[in-house]
Amino acid sequence: MKSASLKEMTALKKEYINEVKNDYRIAYESRQASLTGRREVLTGKGKFGIFGDGKEIPQLAMAKAFRNGDWRSGYYRDQTFMLATGMMNLEEFFAQIYGDTDDTFNPGTAGRVMNNHFATRSLDKDGTWKDLTLQKNSSADISPTAGQMPRLLGLALASKLYRKSGEKSILKGFSIEGNEVAFGTIGDASTSEGHFFETINAAGVLQVPMAISVWDDGWGISVPNKYQTTKQSISEILRGFERDENNPGYLIYSADGWDYPGLISVYREGIEICRREQVPVLFHIKGLTQPQGHSTSGSHERYKSKERLKWEKEYDGIARMREWMISEGIATNEEIEEIENLATERVKKARKAAWDNYLNPVKAKRDEFLRMADVTTCNCAKTSKIESIKEDLRLIADPIRKDIISSARKILRLICDSCSNPQNSLKINVSNWLEKEMADNAGRYNSYLYSESAERVSNVSSVEPVFDEKSVMVPGREILRDNFDALMAKYPELVVFGEDVGKIGGVNQTWEGLQEKYGENRIFDTGIREATIIGQGIGLAMRGFRPIAEIQYFDYLLYGLQVISDDLATLQYRTKGGQKAPMIISTRGHRLEGIWHSGSPLSMVINSVRGVHVLVPRNMTQASGFYNTMLASDEPAIIIEPLNGYRLREKRPANIGEYRIAPGYPEILHQGTDITIVTYGSCVRIAEDAVDQLKAFNISCELIDVQSLIPFDIDQTIVKSLRKTNKIVFFDEDVPGGATAYMMQKVLEEQNGYLYLDAPPRTVTGMAHRAAYSTDGDYFSNPNAEDVFDAVYNIMHDYNPGKYPKIF
Numbered sequence: 001m002k003s004a005s006l007k008e009m010t011a012l013k014k015e016y017i018n019e020v021k022n023d024y025r026i027a028y029e030s031r032q033a034s035l036t037g038r039r040e041v042l043t044g045k046g047k048f049g050i051f052g053d054g055k056e057i058p059q060l061a062m063a064k065a066f067r068n069g070d071w072r073s074g075y076y077r078d079q080t081f082m083l084a085t086g087m088m089n090l091e092e093f094f095a096q097i098y099g100d101t102d103d104t105f106n107p108g109t110a111g112r113v114m115n116n117h118f119a120t121r122s123l124d125k126d127g128t129w130k131d132l133t134l135q136k137n138s139s140a141d142i143s144p145t146a147g148q149m150p151r152l153l154g155l156a157l158a159s160k161l162y163r164k165s166g167e168k169s170i171l172k173g174f175s176i177e178g179n180e181v182a183f184g185t186i187g188d189a190s191t192s193e194g195h196f197f198e199t200i201n202a203a204g205v206l207q208v209p210m211a212i213s214v215w216d217d218g219w220g221i222s223v224p225n226k227y228q229t230t231k232q233s234i235s236e237i238l239r240g241f242e243r244d245e246n247n248p249g250y251l252i253y254s255a256d257g258w259d260y261p262g263l264i265s266v267y268r269e270g271i272e273i274c275r276r277e278q279v280p281v282l283f284h285i286k287g288l289t290q291p292q293g294h295s296t297s298g299s300h301e302r303y304k305s306k307e308r309l310k311w312e313k314e315y316d317g318i319a320r321m322r323e324w325m326i327s328e329g330i331a332t333n334e335e336i337e338e339i340e341n342l343a344t345e346r347v348k349k350a351r352k353a354a355w356d357n358y359l360n361p362v363k364a365k366r367d368e369f370l371r372m373a374d375v376t377t378c379n380c381a382k383t384s385k386i387e388s389i390k391e392d393l394r395l396i397a398d399p400i401r402k403d404i405i406s407s408a409r410k411i412l413r414l415i416c417d418s419c420s421n422p423q424n425s426l427k428i429n430v431s432n433w434l435e436k437e438m439a440d441n442a443g444r445y446n447s448y449l450y451s452e453s454a455e456r457v458s459n460v461s462s463v464e465p466v467f468d469e470k471s472v473m474v475p476g477r478e479i480l481r482d483n484f485d486a487l488m489a490k491y492p493e494l495v496v497f498g499e500d501v502g503k504i505g506g507v508n509q510t511w512e513g514l515q516e517k518y519g520e521n522r523i524f525d526t527g528i529r530e531a532t533i534i535g536q537g538i539g540l541a542m543r544g545f546r547p548i549a550e551i552q553y554f555d556y557l558l559y560g561l562q563v564i565s566d567d568l569a570t571l572q573y574r575t576k577g578g579q580k581a582p583m584i585i586s587t588r589g590h591r592l593e594g595i596w597h598s599g600s601p602l603s604m605v606i607n608s609v610r611g612v613h614v615l616v617p618r619n620m621t622q623a624s625g626f627y628n629t630m631l632a633s634d635e636p637a638i639i640i641e642p643l644n645g646y647r648l649r650e651k652r653p654a655n656i657g658e659y660r661i662a663p664g665y666p667e668i669l670h671q672g673t674d675i676t677i678v679t680y681g682s683c684v685r686i687a688e689d690a691v692d693q694l695k696a697f698n699i700s701c702e703l704i705d706v707q708s709l710i711p712f713d714i715d716q717t718i719v720k721s722l723r724k725t726n727k728i729v730f731f732d733e734d735v736p737g738g739a740t741a742y743m744m745q746k747v748l749e750e751q752n753g754y755l756y757l758d759a760p761p762r763t764v765t766g767m768a769h770r771a772a773y774s775t776d777g778d779y780f781s782n783p784n785a786e787d788v789f790d791a792v793y794n795i796m797h798d799y800n801p802g803k804y805p806k807i808f
Contacts, residue, residue: 020330023084023260025339027056027318030080032347033093034292037115041296045355045398046097048114049296052079054289055215057317058255060084061263062213062283065271066183069176071543072138073152074185075145076116077215081185085136087120090347094354101444103576105357109140110576111444117141121578122542127453127634129544131173133180139542140575142566146186146193150532150563153199154539154547156182156210160278161495161545164521170493174544181275182539184212189220191234195531195563200250202532203280204241207248210280211271215257217288222303235284243279251281257288258320289316359398365437366399372429373411382414389414401441408434448577449611455634457613458711462629462662465621465653476620477646479656480510483624486657488518491546491631496523498533498550498586507552508588508646530559534585538568541581546631554589554640555599561608568636569611582634584627585612588641590682590733591778595770598643598778600681603738605638606709613637613663614710618684621650622707625661632660642682664711666718672702675727675792678718678743680706683732683783690788697804699796709739712746719751726758727799729791733766733782740765759799764791 034051041049052059055077063084072078072087082088088108095106096115103110108119119140122130139151162171163178171177186196191214203210214234218225225232235254243249251273255266266283274281289312293300301309313319325331331339370393375386393399393407408430415427450456488494496511502525505512515523526533530551537549551557557564564585571581590600606614613630615637617623623641630637653659669684670691679687684705691701702721706713713719722728728747730740740763747753748761764783771781796804 017330020260020325021335021339023060024318024321024325024331024336025343026084027060027080027321028340028343029090029347030056030083031291031318032344033079033090033350036347036351037094037097038292038296040094040097040351046115047099049097050076050114050116050294051292052077052116053291054217054312054317055257056080057260057321058213058215058257058263058267058283058285058288061260061267062183064264065181065267066136067180068136069133069180070136071155071180071182072118072136072185073148073155073182073539074118074138075141075148075187075190076114076118076143077187078118078185079116082118082138087136087138088118090350091354091357094351095358098354098358100354100358102357102361103578105354108138108578109574110578112574112576113141114143117143117574119575119578121575123453123578123580125577127451127455127577127580129173132543133173133176139539140571140579142570142574144562144566145190146195147563147566148184149186149193149195149199150535151538151542151567152182152184152210152212152535153202153206153208153532154536154541155543156203156208156280156539157206157536158182158540158543158545160206160208161521161540162543163278167492170544178278179275181209181211181271184210186212186214187220188214188216188218188225188234189223189228192220192228195535198529198532199535200238200241200280200282202527202529202536204249205527207279209274209278211274211283212280213283213285215288216284216286217290219290219294219300219304221294221298222300233284235282238282241282248279251279252284253282254284254286257285258315258317260317260321260324287315291316362399362401362404365401366393366396366404369404369408369433370394372433373408373426375415375426378416378426380416382416386411386414401444405434405437405441408437448572448575450613451572451580451633451635452577453634455632457629457633457635457637457663458714460629460632460660460662462665463655463659465625465659466655467651468654471651471654473649474652475647476650477508477510477512479620479624479650479652480641480646481505481512481514482652482656483627484511485514485517487627487631488514488522490657493544494522494546494548494631495540496548496550497526497536499526499528499552501525501550506550510641510646530556531563534560534563534568537583537585538563538571538581541583541636542571542579546582546584548584548586548627551585551587553597553599553643554587554601555596557585557587557605557638558601560585561605564612564638565608569609571611573611580634581636582630583636584630585636585638586627586641587638588643590640590643591771591782593778594773598771598782600733600766601738602709602732602734603742606739606742609638610710611636612710613708615639615663615708616680617661617707618642618681618705619645619648619650621653622661624653624656625659626663626708628657629660629662637663640681644682661707663708664714666704666706666713668702668704668717668721670701670703672700672725674700674725675729675795676702676704676718676721676725677729677731677788677792678704678706678747679731680709681732686783686785687731687788689785690792693785693789694792697793699792699804701792706743709742712743713751716751718747719753719756722747722753722756726756727761727795728753728757729762729764729788729795731764731783731788731791735768736763736765738765759795762791762795764788 034053059081
């Protein structure tokens with residue numbers, strides 16, 4: 001028995017030694033990759049480089065606690081963690097530096113974001129979900145500091161909701177009884193951001209399995225901690241969040257970034273509790289270094305003292321691990337040197353393989369074009385210029401696609417028709433080649449702003465609302481409430497949250513009684529924290545839930561606009577269809593009272609959230625139809641309910657929860673022949689008033705509700721109207737030059753509507769300032785029916801002054 005026990009102990013010791021050696025190899029490879037990566041950028045093979053050197057050792061420890069099904073929401077210093085967990089290899093590391101667009105070699109981002117922005121693929125090529133419990137998962141990184149934090153909250157909350165639910169149908173492929181941990185990472189300087197503190201507070205309130213590691217190297221680029229953090233310690237100032245025997249809160253650990261065995265122990269303990277008890281944990285990893293400085297754009301020797309640089313060299317994590325391995329008898333100096341030599345060779349081979357993978361197809365494309373653009377049989381004056389462009393292209397040692405396409409476009413301008421053999425026209429060949437290449441490059445660089453799966457919103461069939469003899473007039477909010485009730489019953493993965501949404505059923509009672517019916521696990525209140533309400537929705541949607549995140553008023557969407565713009569709107573694009581977050585942001589806007597409860601800043605939204613559908617229904621029947629459509633799709637949307645429409649009575653459809661309104665298709669509400677009025681949302685009722693007023697002056701208006709701003713007028717309904725009326729007014733409550741200018745550009749430029757104008761187009765908008773308080777303030781700040789009347793009448797006067805004499 002003793003000999004067997006000794007044998008087991010010997011085997012365990014050998015296994016441990018091999019594990020430590022393997023960890024050292026990973027750390028050393030990662031460091032060499034950082035050093036080599038910097039050289040690649042500085043020699044022109046990459047545009048920019050940012051790396052994770054100095055952070056290797058704690059990331060090894062963190063990786064040991066990371067399991068299949070877990071999620072990461074981190075930032076650009078995490079390369080060692082990605083390598084140690086197997087979510088990235090060295091070839092992919094270099095492919096990111098070169099911007100390789102082939103997702104075979106650069107699967108996380110396909111070259112769409114700069115290097116060290118990591119992601120795993122949650123979706124198959126057809127856009128359907130993979131089984132995320134069978135793989136380790138990294139949400140797609142973004143550059144804005146602390147931008148990963150709001151999303152992290154949602155990734156963690158998903159585990160808690162899955163564990164509470166136990167609903168087998170929604171767990172499959174997304175969670176194993178909610179046992180997954182959401183790992184977050186952030187630099188110490190970035191903890192100064194509001195997103196960090198908002199997320200920390202929300203996670204403490206919600207008590208979710210979120211494990212946040214703060215990599216503390218003492219600097220934020222050139223700015224030291226004393227200008228970043230009170231007491232120069234994020235763990236110290238967060239002690240008030242720490243749990244005790246009477247109150248839930250955080251587990252808070254501090255550890256030195258060079259202490260390999262200590263870090264392993266800390267992470268093992270902290271993550272085990274986080275996973276089991278579903279409580280948030282903060283790891284403050286201190287004493288880290290940054291051997292190459294912040295990035296390739298600068299050198300840390302400019303702002304760090306000689307003493308600090310000497311300290312960083314002495315306390316470099318890899319050097320300290322090396323010393324520890326020798327002192328503990330785990331490896332000899334010679335054995336470690338062999339590991340280092342092999343690691344260096346491995347990095348060299350990975351760099352070469354990645355460079356060849358990136359460059360060879362581009363060179364082949366260059367050579368293909370040069371062979372095709374043969375002008376040896378041409379004798380026109382421009383032949384020499386063409387040959388000069390070709391020779392310049394031929395001499396580029398490491399061409400990029402821009403070089404090839406730019407040369408082709410310049411050559412095409414110079415090819416004479418007379419030089420072209422009618423049987424094998426050079427001009428036609430180059431034109432066809434260029435057209436194909438432009439399409440291919442659109443796939444490389446311009447695809448997947450929106451979903452391209454079979455579940456994309458454009459594939460969702462519209463279903464008209466049905467009205468029968470039982471359809472009665474009810475307040476608009478009841479239509480929404482009953483529609484939400486039907487959706488909650490239909491989609492077990494649907495969860496809803498926001499300020500006042502749960503217990504009281506929403507400030508406008510659109511969720512009245514539904515929390516009591518479906519439970520607090522599916523409909524629940526949040527604190528006043530718009531950025532993390534949005535982030536909560538993103539993380540939940542990335543893990544298989546279908547969240548509706550309510551922002552109480554459209555004016556307050558600004559708090560979350562950065563999260564929508566930088567994270568949600570770019571998600572499909574920056575992963576080339578590898579990840580999605582089909583959430584709905586529900587809000588209410590347009591007219592009510594005063595500066596912050598009557599906003600309609602649509603231009604600010606539509607011009608910063610491309611990638612998210614923006615739907616602007618005129619009433620609650622239309623709004624309900626949009627909710628039904630978006631839940632049948634796999635795309636995100638903002639739905640702006642008209643704030644003054646909840647008490648207005650509408651006919652209740654018989655097919656509540658089933659009818660669907662397709663975004664992008666305007667509705668003609670009034671047929672007319674003299675002029676077209678284009679509007680949306682709450683402005684529709686005002687426009688209808690103006691149309692009635694104009695009718696008394698024998699002006700026939702065609703009134704069009706665009707219904708959605710993104711997408712916009714897919715079948716060119718407005719241009720078809722303009723062909724008939726030849727005059728047009730764009731009307732909304734946004735600022736001058738805002739969403740009306742967007743609509744005008746779409747209609748007159750993109751759809752060639754200018755061809756049918758007999759009079760200059762006009763816009764009717766709100767004032768440049770916010771809306772003043774009171775009914776009078778609204779009247780003199782926002783456009784009204786009289787403003788629309790005057791704009792239309794004056795167009796008609798200018799067109800036919802005899803028939804429409806000047807009024808005012």
